[in-house]
Amino acid sequence: MSRDSSRASSESIVTRVIHRPYVWAIVALLLLLVINLGKDPAYLGISVNAATGNLSGNVIDILRASAPIMMIAVGMTLVIATRGIDLSVGSVMAVSGAVSMEFMSTAGGGTVGEALSAAALALAISAALGAVNGVLVSVVGLQPFITTLITMLAGRGLAKVITAGQNTSASNESFRWIANGTVFGFPVVFVIAGIVVAIVAVLVRRTALGLMIESIGINPRAARMAGIRPVGILIAVYVVGGVLAGIAGIFSTASVMTVEVAKTGMAAEMDAILAVVIGGTSLAGGKFSLTGSVIGALLIATLDKTIVFLSIPSSATPAFKAAVIVIICLLQSQRIRALFARRRSGPSSLTPPPRSPAQPRKESVSA
Amino acid sequence: MSILIDRPTSVSEGGSRPSLVSRLKPNVESLPTLAAVVIFVAMVVYGEVAYGRIVQFSTISNLLINNAYLIILAVGLTFVIVTGGVDLSVGAVIAISSLVGVMLANQGWNPIAVIIAMILIGSVFGTASGVLIQYFNVQPFIATLAMMFLARGLASMLSTTPERLADDSPIRLFSTEWKVIDGPKINDLVTTPNVVIAALVVLVAFLVLHRTRLGRTVYAIGGSESSALLMGLPVVRTKLAVYVISGTLAGLAAVVYTSKLGIAQNITGVGWELDAIAAVIIGGTLLTGGAGFVLGSVVGALVLGLMNVLITRDGGIPPEATTIITGAILLVFVLLQRLVVSRKRKT
Amino acid sequence: MAITEPIVEMEAISIEFPGVKALQNVNFRLFPGEVHTLMGENGAGKSTLIKALTGVYKIDSGTISVLGAPRAFSGTADAQSAGISTVYQEVNLCDNLSVGENVMLGHEIRGRFGINWKKTNEAAHDALVGLGLGDIDPRRPLSSISLALQQLVAISRAMVSRSRVLILDEPTSSLDANEVEGLFGVIRRLRDQGVAILFVSHFLDQVYAISDRLTVLRNGEYVGEYMTPELSRSDLISKMIGRDFSTLAALGSNRGRAVHATGKPFYSAKNLGRKGFIDPVDIDVHAGEVVGLAGLLGSGRTELGRLIYGADRPDTGEVRISDAITEVHSPIAGLSRKIAFSTENRRDEGIIGDLTVRENLVLAVQARRGWARPLSKREQGDLCEKYLVELNVRPADPERLIKNLSGGNQQKVLLGRWLATRPELIVLDEPTRGIDIGAKAEIQETIAALAGEGMSVVFISSELEEVVSLSERIVVMKDHRKIGEIVNGPDVTAETIVDLIATEGNVA
Incomplete structure (x- = not known):
């Protein structure tokens, strides 16, 4: 009896994982690794540097590269769950990098204190940019895409103004350690990213925040009627998105200790959106999966590395990623789903939901 | 339906003075566009007073020549935004279209074939966006964002270095300077075929929007898509058409831009979608759709162009700040629209 | 012709x-x-x-x-x-x-x-x-x-x-x-x-x-x-x-038992109104009393319910709860004053379709506690167990998506959502509409039982028979205003309300 039930539950875990939308991401990830293995059987090898105890190898590189993507993907997940979008993440990364580099190159002392101050300042400004997005969306009621499109382009301009249009470098070993250092052999960026993801996960899943975000994303009117106040939650979500993009900016500038104002964070919003949709969160908002987005970020990092490894010109990646987004959007659309449903269970079950766009609504009679 | 019966008096609303009131009414609708004109004039006056040499042939000529591509882009986006949609891919479409065009031309293609190819590349991207939006219910900004990265990515695959168009390429003829009025020294009123193309685009767009059923359907969709459907208008076809128009005009803008600069690069046109959207919004088109004028968008494009001139003349504003200023202006106008619309709802 | x-x-x-x-x-x-x-x-x-x-x-x-x-x-x-x-x-x-x-x-x-x-x-x-x-x-x-x-x-x-x-x-x-x-x-x-x-x-x-x-x-x-x-x-x-006597037969009728309408009301509103929405209305609800809002569609019955809860912001009127002046201008304000409102528009304003029955059920309680104090799994489980059983929700599976339940069971879950907040006043707008007869009778019974436990109920329904059999007092609405108030008694029937609505002339 007890054996039966335990088998049932273990089965349900397997089926549950299989039914997760990101299972395909895991499959794709493994597939990419297999392709790499095909070219170099030692691809997955991890070597330990005897002197420092550091791990090195392609897998470690992938983890390192996935850290900033993870950050923006997690922020984007929350924003998209509320039926929003944040196109400004890449620019916020550039601003964050510009602020920290400019601060450290001006201060010039190379001390730990300066590194910490630079990071704190960068994150504060990132949070402020996120707050601007949040207020415009929730209080003023602007559409998220136009709001964040403006901050995206103005943010890029801001980064250029901060550095007077120059790619700015600084030297600070403590700051550099963030990107290049290791903890117990693992890259610091990956460890930090893991901790941050864990904090966000606890914040949304161990409190009621996640439930409220999903409620707002699924049915804003019903959520309001149930007593949820959307304004604060929306602002919080965009601020979190901004801070996470700020962290990503620090990650991606610390490795080279240079901010390239025109390049840092370029097209990052694409990576973030891609990671989110790969992870199974719908662009229409509602239910979200942080785990899915993290896996999505790992997949994107692996993809980037694979493309380099296979010596395909890396300039092809954005086109490829855009194609993937288009395909996922197609798969999520009613039309394609209806097609699949028909294939699966015969034409009789093809009854599209009686939801016509023309359905007149009661509340529109306000004049 | 021509049977005349006594009209029921209770429904007449005292509307028997159509002359003045109703004739002025449409002008209220076009207030934002007038505001854009006022802003443009104010900028001209300010520029003339502060820096001088604004109201003169060469400046005006350059303003038009340098912004012909932006005017064309803004016209295309006007169609899209009037329906309540948006097209973020136009800048990237210019990049791929001009890059392909230059490369084909350099391989010795017939220049006319090259130009047609460049325009068609735009049409293809526009069609793809439209199909995604209309048939697969993808939100417009997501679909066109994907097209933006697709176009940008494909362009980067072709080349990441500037591709130069041969100076003797016939395509460059579009930027031949025609002297219209010979002014003193270099202060001539000049124009180029590019400017003429832009003007034609504006004219045709104006006629399409105001004198064809397609154009009226564009406005009807922006006013209320569900009403347009219930009225039996061809909503699906029209929404697809606006994205095709926007893409095609982006292709045409690529021709204009390439002929003027003679160089194409994968990073050409980064952020131009913002400029074009800003031009449309400044020109009085509602971001939420339903109202707007092509001529307004032209004024909007000129406002942005003049702003660049003034920033250059001023010298005190770092050129990096341009996007911040554009963004700020766009934000102000979007906020104003929001205010006006919510006012209107209340009354 | x-x-x-x-x-x-x-x-x-x-x-x-x-x-x-x-x-x-x-x-x-x-x-x-x-x-x-x-x-x-x-x-x-x-x-x-x-x-x-x-x-x-x-x-x-x-x-x-x-x-x-x-x-x-x-x-x-x-x-x-x-x-x-x-x-x-x-x-x-x-x-x-x-x-x-x-x-x-x-x-x-x-x-x-x-x-x-x-x-x-x-x-x-x-x-x-x-x-x-x-x-x-x-x-x-x-x-x-x-x-x-x-x-x-x-x-x-x-x-x-x-x-x-x-x-x-x-x-x-x-x-x-x-x-x-x-x-x-x-x-x-x-x-x-x-x-x-x-x-x-x-x-x-x-x-x-x-x-x-x-x-x-x-x-x-x-x-x-x-x-x-x-x-x-x-x-x-x-x-x-229509007359659905069969479903009402089993129900202990409140008719002729207007026993609660004495003393200080729990909820009392004077001139509660909103411009262009509903003309100012006076309404009192005592503890343990069911007040019916009757009127045809578009009479303002729903609008009044929404103002009581704060779903729409009233712009006139004075509200007293337990004799203390207060303001109810948002749903969360209503919730925190122990008012609950079950909407007639179940799909657009009620259920959150992609969430589970459990999540839908605990949502209002959670909203009132704030995001930082989540209900534990145990507390959520207890709430589900209590209300899914009490309201006889089928299937009683808290992890099923609510959109996959039948209309009647969705309605029961929503009722559970509001009851879980332990309201002292609950406004029910058409709680029995569009659901099967069995679920309807169960919900009617629940309403009677809740009042029996001392809860104040404002009951809105287009079925006058239902209103008459459940309510102690009936507020009759027409053309966005209150046209009368009937103290229920043995001689009050649906016709009494019909006559009042039919004879009260259209105000031009």
Whole structure:
């Protein structure tokens, strides 16, 4: 009896994982690794540097590269769950990098204190940019895409103004350690990213925040009627998105200790959106999966590395990623789903939901 | 339906003075566009007073020549935004279209074939966006964002270095300077075929929007898509058409831009979608759709162009700040629209 | 009027949506030159029938014939090209365009250089003149004319496309008496020209003023077709609201037990109102008392319920709860003052479809606690266990998505959501609408039991029998105001309310 039930539950875990939308991401990830293995059987090898105890190898590189993507993907997940979008993440990364580099190159002392101050300042400004997005969306009621499109382009301009249009470098070993250092052999960026993801996960899943975000994303009117106040939650979500993009900016500038104002964070919003949709969160908002987005970020990092490894010109990646987004959007659309449903269970079950766009609504009679 | 019966008096609303009131009414609708004109004039006056040499042939000529591509882009986006949609891919479409065009031309293609190819590349991207939006219910900004990265990515695959168009390429003829009025020294009123193309685009767009059923359907969709459907208008076809128009005009803008600069690069046109959207919004088109004028968008494009001139003349504003200023202006106008619309709802 | 062949004939129409039988075996026929009214309360299936006719909804069974030939339209546009035009309550025109453009959209007169606006506007003017609206300048923006005129513009549009059938879906709900008279003038004129008019309204006076024939629907079922002069008002009302004695029999009636309406009320509002929404109303609710809000659709019964909870912000009035002055201007304010509100609009304002039953159930409790103090798994489990069992939700699986439950069970979960907040006053707006009879009886029992435990209940329903059997006092609403208050007693029946509504004249 007890054996039966335990088998049932273990089965349900397997089926549950299989039914997760990101299972395909895991499959794709493994597939990419297999392709790499095909070219170099030692691809997955991890070597330990005897002197420092550091791990090195392609897998470690992938983890390192996935850290900033993870950050923006997690922020984007929350924003998209509320039926929003944040196109400004890449620019916020550039601003964050510009602020920290400019601060450290001006201060010039190379001390730990300066590194910490630079990071704190960068994150504060990132949070402020996120707050601007949040207020415009929730209080003023602007559409998220136009709001964040403006901050995206103005943010890029801001980064250029901060550095007077120059790619700015600084030297600070403590700051550099963030990107290049290791903890117990693992890259610091990956460890930090893991901790941050864990904090966000606890914040949304161990409190009621996640439930409220999903409620707002699924049915804003019903959520309001149930007593949820959307304004604060929306602002919080965009601020979190901004801070996470700020962290990503620090990650991606610390490795080279240079901010390239025109390049840092370029097209990052694409990576973030891609990671989110790969992870199974719908662009229409509602239910979200942080785990899915993290896996999505790992997949994107692996993809980037694979493309380099296979010596395909890396300039092809954005086109490829855009194609993937288009395909996922197609798969999520009613039309394609209806097609699949028909294939699966015969034409009789093809009854599209009686939801016509023309359905007149009661509340529109306000004049 | 021509049977005349006594009209029921209770429904007449005292509307028997159509002359003045109703004739002025449409002008209220076009207030934002007038505001854009006022802003443009104010900028001209300010520029003339502060820096001088604004109201003169060469400046005006350059303003038009340098912004012909932006005017064309803004016209295309006007169609899209009037329906309540948006097209973020136009800048990237210019990049791929001009890059392909230059490369084909350099391989010795017939220049006319090259130009047609460049325009068609735009049409293809526009069609793809439209199909995604209309048939697969993808939100417009997501679909066109994907097209933006697709176009940008494909362009980067072709080349990441500037591709130069041969100076003797016939395509460059579009930027031949025609002297219209010979002014003193270099202060001539000049124009180029590019400017003429832009003007034609504006004219045709104006006629399409105001004198064809397609154009009226564009406005009807922006006013209320569900009403347009219930009225039996061809909503699906029209929404697809606006994205095709926007893409095609982006292709045409690529021709204009390439002929003027003679160089194409994968990073050409980064952020131009913002400029074009800003031009449309400044020109009085509602971001939420339903109202707007092509001529307004032209004024909007000129406002942005003049702003660049003034920033250059001023010298005190770092050129990096341009996007911040554009963004700020766009934000102000979007906020104003929001205010006006919510006012209107209340009354 | 001697034509005997119906222009539209619908026979044994049935439509089923997931969990709801929207129409069952409904018949309808429409003759040229008549005004035929479709009557029924909210949810009776009037709109569904119209959408079936125009092809917006696919029918599951039955036949639709137009001029004797079976037809299946693919949508409004298709129906329109066959001469069947629909004018909706909320006027589906584009108010960013001019009057003339709205009349002529898709029929503009074209010349060599595209649309000839002069001729187009002349044609629009002719169409308007045909309806006696000759003094509206076609060049005026649509938004500059009143809603009543917009309605007539929509009718002109239908006439431009040479429609022989005109469907008017609740065209009068936002018009004043003069405007209604004007509309009726136009309707009569079209009728005399031989147009077949399908009229939908729930205003009795108007129905009697304009219609030649009427068909009554109730809960998606066909009640009957009658010649208007042969059916008395009270007969009509009882046909519309029905009598479901079977479900009420088991219920201990509150009738004649107006025992709670003494002493200080728990909730008391003076002049509670909102401009353009509902005229100021006084209402008291005592602890343990069920106060019914009765009135036809559009009478303001829902609006009053929303103001009590704070779903809409009142702009006049003084509210006292437990004798202390307070303000309830948002849902969370209502919640924190121990008020709960179960909406009539379950799909748009009630359930959060993609969340589980558990998440839906705990949502209001959680919202009141704030995000930082989440309910533990255990607390959530306890709430689910308590309310899923108590309200007999089937299946009693807390991890099922709520959208996959039947309407009645969704309603029970929503009721559970509000009861879990332990409210002292609960406003229930049509809690028994559109659900099966078993679930209905259970919910009625629950309401009686809650009042028995001392909870104050405001009960809103379009079924007067239900209101009478559950309420101690009944507030009667009409035309967005309170027209009376009835203390329930042995001699109070649904007819008492019907008479009050029928005799209280329309305020012009």
